[in-house]
Amino acid sequence: MSDELLYSEPEEELRAAVADLLSARAPWSAVLARTESAEPYDADLWKALGTGIGAAGLLVPEELGGAGASLREAAVVAEELGKAVAPVPFLGSLTATALLLALPGCDAQLRRIATGEQTAAVAVPFSTLPGNGRRNTVSVTPWPPKDGVTDARLTGRVTGVADALPADVLIVPADGSLYAVQAVDVTRKAVTSLDMTRVLCDIELEDTPGELLAIGYSALDEALTSAAAVLASEQLGLAERCLATTVEYVKTRHQFGRAVGSYQGLKHRLAQLWVQIAQARAVARHAVSATGDERAIAVAVAQAHCSAVAVLAAEECVQMHGGIGFTWEHPAHLYLKRAKSASLALGTAARHRARLAELVGLPAS
Amino acid sequence: MPPLTAQHVTTQHDLENQIRDFLAAHDPSTVDRTDFLRARFDAGLAWLHYPPGLGGQSLSRDLQPVVEQAFAAAGAPDNDPRRIGIGLGMAAPTILAYGTEAQQERWLRPLWCGEEVWCQLFSEPGAGSDLAALATRAVPDGDDWIVTGQKVWTSMAHEARWAILVARTDPDAPKHSGLSYFVLDMTAPGVEVRPLRQITGEAEFNEVFLTDVRVPDAHRLGAVGDGWRVAQTTLMNERVAIGGGSAPRETGMIGVLADTWRTRPEVREPALHDRLMTLWVAAEAARLTAMRLSAQLAAGQPGPEGSAAKYAFATLNQQLSGLELELLGEEGLRYDDWTMRRPDVVDFVGRSPGYRYLRAKGNSIEGGTSEILLNIIAERVLGLPGEIRTDKDVAWKDLPR
Numbered sequence: 100m101s102d103e104l105l106y107s108e109p110e111e112e113l114r115a116a117v118a119d120l121l122s123a124r125a126p127w128s129a130v131l132a133r134t135e136s137a138e139p140y141d142a143d144l145w146k147a148l149g150t151g152i153g154a155a156g157l158l159v160p161e162e163l164g165g166a167g168a169s170l171r172e173a174a175v176v177a178e179e180l181g182k183a184v185a186p187v188p189f190l191g192s193l194t195a196t197a198l199l200l201a202l203p204g205c206d207a208q209l210r211r212i213a214t215g216e217q218t219a220a221v222a223v224p225f226s227t228l229p230g231n232g233r234r235n236t237v238s239v240t241p242w243p244p245k246d247g248v249t250d251a252r253l254t255g256r257v258t259g260v261a262d263a264l265p266a267d268v269l270i271v272p273a274d275g276s277l278y279a280v281q282a283v284d285v286t287r288k289a290v291t292s293l294d295m296t297r298v299l300c301d302i303e304l305e306d307t308p309g310e311l312l313a314i315g316y317s318a319l320d321e322a323l324t325s326a327a328a329v330l331a332s333e334q335l336g337l338a339e340r341c342l343a344t345t346v347e348y349v350k351t352r353h354q355f356g357r358a359v360g361s362y363q364g365l366k367h368r369l370a371q372l373w374v375q376i377a378q379a380r381a382v383a384r385h386a387v388s389a390t391g392d393e394r395a396i397a398v399a400v401a402q403a404h405c406s407a408v409a410v411l412a413a414e415e416c417v418q419m420h421g422g423i424g425f426t427w428e429h430p431a432h433l434y435l436k437r438a439k440s441a442s443l444a445l446g447t448a449a450r451h452r453a454r455l456a457e458l459v460g461l462p463a464s
Numbered sequence: 465m466p467p468l469t470a471q472h473v474t475t476q477h478d479l480e481n482q483i484r485d486f487l488a489a490h491d492p493s494t495v496d497r498t499d500f501l502r503a504r505f506d507a508g509l510a511w512l513h514y515p516p517g518l519g520g521q522s523l524s525r526d527l528q529p530v531v532e533q534a535f536a537a538a539g540a541p542d543n544d545p546r547r548i549g550i551g552l553g554m555a556a557p558t559i560l561a562y563g564t565e566a567q568q569e570r571w572l573r574p575l576w577c578g579e580e581v582w583c584q585l586f587s588e589p590g591a592g593s594d595l596a597a598l599a600t601r602a603v604p605d606g607d608d609w610i611v612t613g614q615k616v617w618t619s620m621a622h623e624a625r626w627a628i629l630v631a632r633t634d635p636d637a638p639k640h641s642g643l644s645y646f647v648l649d650m651t652a653p654g655v656e657v658r659p660l661r662q663i664t665g666e667a668e669f670n671e672v673f674l675t676d677v678r679v680p681d682a683h684r685l686g687a688v689g690d691g692w693r694v695a696q697t698t699l700m701n702e703r704v705a706i707g708g709g710s711a712p713r714e715t716g717m718i719g720v721l722a723d724t725w726r727t728r729p730e731v732r733e734p735a736l737h738d739r740l741m742t743l744w745v746a747a748e749a750a751r752l753t754a755m756r757l758s759a760q761l762a763a764g765q766p767g768p769e770g771s772a773a774k775y776a777f778a779t780l781n782q783q784l785s786g787l788e789l790e791l792l793g794e795e796g797l798r799y800d801d802w803t804m805r806r807p808d809v810v811d812f813v814g815r816s817p818g819y820r821y822l823r824a825k826g827n828s829i830e831g832g833t834s835e836i837l838l839n840i841i842a843e844r845v846l847g848l849p850g851e852i853r854t855d856k857d858v859a860w861k862d863l864p865r
Contacts (some may be wrong), residue, residue: 101710101759104752346846361849363835366842373841374772381752403745452741461725461744463737 103171103388104381110175116152117179120144125185127430133186134295134433140265145187148176149215154189156213158196163206164213170197170325170387174332178383181336181409184296184430184437188218191262193329195219195270198322202277202313208268220266221322222280222302224259228446228454229323229398237273237304244276244311253278253309257302261444264289264300271302271309272319278309294440296433324398327445328386331401334441335383338376338405338412341434345369345416352421365419372412379408399455406442406451413438475523476530483509483534492540501543501577504535510576511552514560518572543578546809550620551575551582555628555647558698562645562686571626571647583624585615585648585672586695590865593836595630596639596692597855597863600674602631602646609633609684611648611677617830621657621670622806624650628698629679630691635861642860643691647683654678664822665802668810710755717784717820718747720813724791731791740791743784750776771845775837778827785821792817 106114124144133141149155154176159165166172173193180189196212198221199205211217227234237255244251253273263269264287269280286303346369349360359365386394386401413435417424424431442448456463490503504510505519512527514520535542545552552575559571574580591598600613611631621627627648634642648655654677659667686694714722724731725740754773789796800816812820828834842848855863 101755102763104756105759105763342846346848350848357852358849361852363839363851366846366848367835367838369846369848370838370841373846374776377772378749378753378776381756382749384756385752400745400748403741404749449738452738452745455745456737456741459722459744461722461737461740462732463734464729464732 104384106175106384107171110172113152113172114175114179117148117154117176118182120147120152121179121183121185125183127184127433130184130186130296131428131430131433139186139289139295139298140188140262141186142265144185145189145218145265146215148185148187148189149192149218153213155192155196155215155218156209158193158200159209159213163210165209170328171384173329174383174387177329177333178336178339181333181338181437182340184337184433186296186298188220188262188265190297190326190330190333191220191266192218194221194262194322194326195266195268197325198270198277198318199312201318201321205312208279217267218265219268219270220260220263221319222257222260222263222269222271223319223323224257225261225299225440225444226259226446227323228450229327230320230395230454231446231450235272235274237271239274239276239278239309242274244314249311251278251309251311253280253304253307255304257304259290259299260302261297261299263287263302264298269302270312271304272316273309275316276314277312277316277319279312280304280307280309284308292440294436296437297440323445324395327402327451328383328394328398330441330445331379331383331386331398331405334405334409334438335376335379337434337438337441338372338379338409341409341412341416341431341438342369342372342376344431345419348420359419368415369419372408372415375404375408375411379405396455396458399451399458402446402451403448403455406448409438410442475527479512479523479527479530480534482507483531483538487538487540492535492538497541498577498579500541502573504540505573505576509535511556514572518560518568519576543576547620547623548575548578548581550584551580551626554584554698555582555626558628558645558685558694559647561697562694566682567647567685575626580625581620581623583618583621583627583650583672584698585618585621585627585629585674586698587617588614589616593833595695596643597860597865598630598632598643599865600629600631601635602633602644602679604633604681605678607681609646609679609681611646611654611674611679613674615672615674616660616669618657618670618672619668621650621672622659626650627672628685630695632860633688633691636859637689638857639855639860639863640692641689643695644688645685645691645694646679647685648674648677648679649683652677652679659804659806661804663825664819665799666805666807668807710758711751713748713751715751716747717781717788717812717824718744720820721784721788721791724788731793736787736791739787743780743787746776746780747784750780771837771841774832775828775834775841778824778834781824781827785817785824788817789821 153166156165157168157173161167199209212219236257237253240252253271267282269282271278271280284307287300290299290301292299349365350358352359382401382404386397389397417431417435420431423429486507486509490500492500508516508521509531510519512520512523512531513525515522556572556575559568575582586595588598602609602611627650629646629648630643631646632642633644654675656673658671660669660671661667796817799818843850
């Protein structure tokens with residue numbers, strides 16, 4: 100199994116394509132400028148990434164116009180997006196795609212996602228722990244859903260949803276079933292978000308037409324688990340970029356007549372961070388490769404580990420840049436905000452540890 | 465073992481024939497152990513990558529498992545590699561690289577056969593991380609050198625016949641260029657070995673006091689003043705402990721702790737639970753990282769992750785063994801045995817929790833301190849500036865000590 104922990108050649112090619120696109124189209128100065136604009140998500144960049152490179156349809160089978168790839172390839176894309184804190188709805192789209200793939204009769208929708216005609220998102224709070232997405236805030240009429248009757252009306256509120264602002268279709272869990280809702284039929288209110296590069300929104304549904312996709316939430320739990328696995332790779336990429344940026348800076352910044360990177364007080368912390376990032380790479384790779392019972396364990400480990408590593412990397416980036424790292428004009432804050440938000444997303448490290456304890460038979464009491 | 469090339473396959477077949485013929489001529493059930501090992505050495509079936517005449521056939525190291533497995537399957541005696549690890553892993557490669565023909569013929573055969581145990585006289589009380597600062601003097605006297613000084617952390621010194629030694633031959637030269645490398649006879653007059661009792665109560669290591677010990681110049685390895693370079697060969701060959709390669713989940717200390725948690729519900733406390741799970745994740749991350757490193761090595765993409773493995777292992781072991789004592793509470797107040805003993809092996813799992821806690825303290829000191837490892841990562845991997853040195857171009861005798 101250990102080869103799965105490495106990157107394949109096609110994965111490296113995909114990485115290079117995404118990295119080239121991002122360095123050309125999403126330098127941090129542009130990312131920063133966008134954060135206070137009317138359009139916090141970069142639609143053009145998403146189009147180039149989603150359909151130009153094919154990131155939107157990565158998981159979609161080839162016969163439906165996608166790439167027929169796996170979470171491993173998606174994770175490589177996420178690493179690069181994490182490095183750039185790119186404002187594109189890749190993670191949300193991936194979560195919706197993973198969910199639709201597990202549901203019957205969604206071929207047409209998947210085809211539209213792969214072609215870029217539509218972008219989808221799952222309407223759950225971004226903080227939702229996989230396996231814990233059952234908090235019901237949307238109600239349905241008629242209830243219960245009947246065979247053959249696929250039209251329903253949904254009313255309720257879902258708060259703090261990621262990547263829903265640029266979505267055309269929302270998959271809404273309501274009263275134990277999953278419904279497709281057209282985004283134009285709901286009210287989406289952008290949230291002033293800690294992470295300015297992944298702006299959340301609150302969604303209001305009021306007698307909104309919904310199409311029944313499936314009864315039950317088990318597919319939702321699996322899709323959120325996939326999202327958590329891929330998020331770990333995004334955190335890895337973010338941490339790598341923070342380390343690289345900081346290492347470059349401390350080599351050039353001089354104080355007391357020496358490069359500040361020659362002081363052991365900084366060198367040792369950067370070396371410790373490097374050790375943790377090397378570990379993050381191994382656990383993140385495993386999380387997107389594992390199957391069966393191992394998958395839930397691998398994902399919980401990856402989230403518990405990578406969340407902390409990304410936050411540490413961003414915090415060290417701010418601290419070791421000194422004054423400039425505390426300014427708005429330097430990108431360090433974009434990374435810090437993304438890292439801290441990502442550590443709360445899809446379950447905190449503490450919740451993943453608690454989940455892990457159940458999975459490996461180490462009960463709290 | 466990496467995939468075998470076509471040439472390897474031919475050689476493997478050829479090797480298997482050689483071993484079969486050898487075993488036919490030397491029945492392991494009747495031939496004396498030492499005679500058997502000597503014959504195996506002379507047949508070039510000892511260490512395959514060594515040259516012909518010195519126990520090998522100049523073959524790839526990758527083929528060694530073929531030989532080991534074949535001999536093990538035939539019930540043949542081995543050379544007890546754990547007992548002669550310093551000889552096999554450190555002395556022999558250095559003798560091969562720098563020894564004269566006469567030196568190689570004298571030392572390598574009894575070394576490999578386990579007839580002569582070797583130890584290493586490098587570290588000193590005043591030269592730990594800074595090995596090149598060592599102060600043991602070697603003064604020329606006719607065809608001999610007279611060696612005086614104190615060495616420390618020498619495992620197997622009490623059983624060794626020979627030692628590899630680095631000593632200062634020119635105190636007026638800068639520290640790295642005034643050293644020479646010798647082979648010292650541990651039975652010579654003036655060699656005194658004392659056990660060095662450690663924090664756990666036992667003594668895995670020794671102090672070695674050298675008082676006017678005569679070493680023939682014929683036992684010098686490499687040129688006078690070239691000792692630092694020769695020592696690098698030794699240290700590069702020091703076995704890199706990569707931490708298990710593909711060990712199963714919950715191997716080692718984390719397994720001990722998880723077992724305690726599962727089987728003894730009375731130790732469970734909420735705050736300790738989150739610490740346990742945090743360390744469980746750290747252990748799993750370290751395990752997967754070691755697996756990834758092995759996969760990289762097998763795929764021919766050696767990464768710098770190896771330097772990190774020991775650092776991570778040391779930190780983790782210390783945290784886990786500390787938590788174990790806290791979990792156990794009253795039981796953690798007892799220790800199994802402070803008696804001064806000379807253990808053959810370090811048995812982490814077989815001893816008491818207090819022993820584990822104390823022995824783990826050595827993990828961040830032995831074989832490179834954690835601080836030195838972090839320097840190595842910072843400088844060689846991240847390319848950060850080296851420490852500002854004030855000792856490199858000064859005569860050793862003028863350095864503050």
